[in-house]
Amino acid sequence: MNFTEKAVIMNASEMNRAIKRMAHEIIEANKGVENLALLGVQRRGVPLARMLGDAIKSVEGTEVPQGSLDITFYRDDLSTLGPTPQVSSTEMPFDVNEKIIILVDDVLYTGRTVRAALDVIMDWGRPEAIRLAVLVDRGHRELPIRPDFVGKNVPTSLREIIKVKVMDFDEKEEVVVGEVDGK
Amino acid sequence: MILKNKDVLGLEELSAEEILGVLEIASRFRAVFDRPVRSVPIMRGRTVVNFFHEPSTRTRISFELAEKRLSADIVNFSTATSSFSKGETLRDTAENLAAMKIDMLIIRHGSAGASHYLAKVLECSVINAGDGAHEHPTQGLLDIMTMRQRLGDLRGKKVTIIGDIAHSRVARSNIWGLKKLGAEVTLCGPPTMVPGGLAHLGVNIEFDLKKAVADADVLNVLRIQLERHSSKSFPGNREYHRMYGITEDLVRTLKPEAIVMHPGPMNRDVEISSEVADGPRQVILDQVANGVAVRMALIYLLSGGDPGALGVGQD
Numbered sequence: 280m281n282f283t284e285k286a287v288i289m290n291a292s293e294m295n296r297a298i299k300r301m302a303h304e305i306i307e308a309n310k311g312v313e314n315l316a317l318l319g320v321q322r323r324g325v326p327l328a329r330m331l332g333d334a335i336k337s338v339e340g341t342e343v344p345q346g347s348l349d350i351t352f353y354r355d356d357l358s359t360l361g362p363t364p365q366v367s368s369t370e371m372p373f374d375v376n377e378k379i380i381i382l383v384d385d386v387l388y389t390g391r392t393v394r395a396a397l398d399v400i401m402d403w404g405r406p407e408a409i410r411l412a413v414l415v416d417r418g419h420r421e422l423p424i425r426p427d428f429v430g431k432n433v434p435t436s437l438r439e440i441i442k443v444k445v446m447d448f449d450e451k452e453e454v455v456v457g458e459v460d461g462k
Numbered sequence: 463m464i465l466k467n468k469d470v471l472g473l474e475e476l477s478a479e480e481i482l483g484v485l486e487i488a489s490r491f492r493a494v495f496d497r498p499v500r501s502v503p504i505m506r507g508r509t510v511v512n513f514f515h516e517p518s519t520r521t522r523i524s525f526e527l528a529e530k531r532l533s534a535d536i537v538n539f540s541t542a543t544s545s546f547s548k549g550e551t552l553r554d555t556a557e558n559l560a561a562m563k564i565d566m567l568i569i570r571h572g573s574a575g576a577s578h579y580l581a582k583v584l585e586c587s588v589i590n591a592g593d594g595a596h597e598h599p600t601q602g603l604l605d606i607m608t609m610r611q612r613l614g615d616l617r618g619k620k621v622t623i624i625g626d627i628a629h630s631r632v633a634r635s636n637i638w639g640l641k642k643l644g645a646e647v648t649l650c651g652p653p654t655m656v657p658g659g660l661a662h663l664g665v666n667i668e669f670d671l672k673k674a675v676a677d678a679d680v681l682n683v684l685r686i687q688l689e690r691h692s693s694k695s696f697p698g699n700r701e702y703h704r705m706y707g708i709t710e711d712l713v714r715t716l717k718p719e720a721i722v723m724h725p726g727p728m729n730r731d732v733e734i735s736s737e738v739a740d741g742p743r744q745v746i747l748d749q750v751a752n753g754v755a756v757r758m759a760l761i762y763l764l765s766g767g768d769p770g771a772l773g774v775g776q777d
Contacts, residue, residue: 349490352491352494352762353502353503353504357765366486366490367490368493369493369497398503402497402498403497403499
């Protein structure tokens, strides 16, 4: 199975500008940062949540608590999991009760990851609200889920793949669209 | 796939990579225990049958908790209340279960090879929860997990297993697993309980307890199965304790970082003295907690099914 890159749809500075704008939108919608917490979905949602946190801090001067979420054990596709399920850890360094949680992921597609992430959060407590922030919304939802904060809307075909690259895992920042062949 | 076969019957059949893969997933499940909600929904709608043909409290509860924390549906049955007492054969019972469409069978049986036999006959996954004196793979895995938490990589580490090796499936699973991970294993116990033939598994045999534990990193103390061989293998509990019991005096001579393990249930002041059993070296309750995590990992991994069906994980 080969991934062929077709185009870069966001470069590093476009990604950073989008994240700054999303940070402003989050602050505005929340009228400040009180009670806010950022929760990145493993793996690429985690560095994105950190970038959002940094951007919020540079505007408001306040550190927003951050955590990470692993949804592997909440998936609805156990029988079709890949050869080696990648299980990472859930870190919840704050009490989710009464918090306004900003759930952060790189790409919003079918909505099934978000569905699982909501269940994970509910198992930790009862937040006041959960909002969804994604860098790329590529459409093709299979569940009634919509994002509150979007970096970029990218209409795609079902054959296409969106890859968000972040420093932590890919040594560069960009968003590319490509196709998988030879399956 | 982390696990290559549909069943987990013994550590003899698992590779070092499979063992480490299971333990990696188990450590993730361990983290779930510290949350307000200690279960995850991944096995919703799957049915697991716990078939215990021999008395067991700890292993059965541990399996049951593991299944519940994965949200599986559970059916328990033990010999006393089943048609076994009406004379049905093992195969008939198992095939009847399979006809009712179950996803997994956990079996504890007094005869070595019972789980292997059922694994061949049944389409569903089978996990061996102890078969005679043969293997007890989940105990072996939880022991190895506990050792790795304390000692890290087990290559070159010295593990001494003490007690009734001859009747112990725990010992055999430990030996297979530890050898694969590069540990050095020494067996120690009264000559009546340590068959010399085990040396062909690549282990040292030492009858003198002091020598056997002198430079050990781990003492894995087996239960003396008092109910199994009352007076045949050793003269009496007191004499056993004097010769092979793990006492505070002995523990003082150990390496400073050495740990003491016991698969339970303990016979206090027979194979292990109360001071040691409650002392700072023991990791017995860690073993119990790891047991649930290891069983969750195995059940989860065996249910993973169809490899490679998922493309680039994006949704």
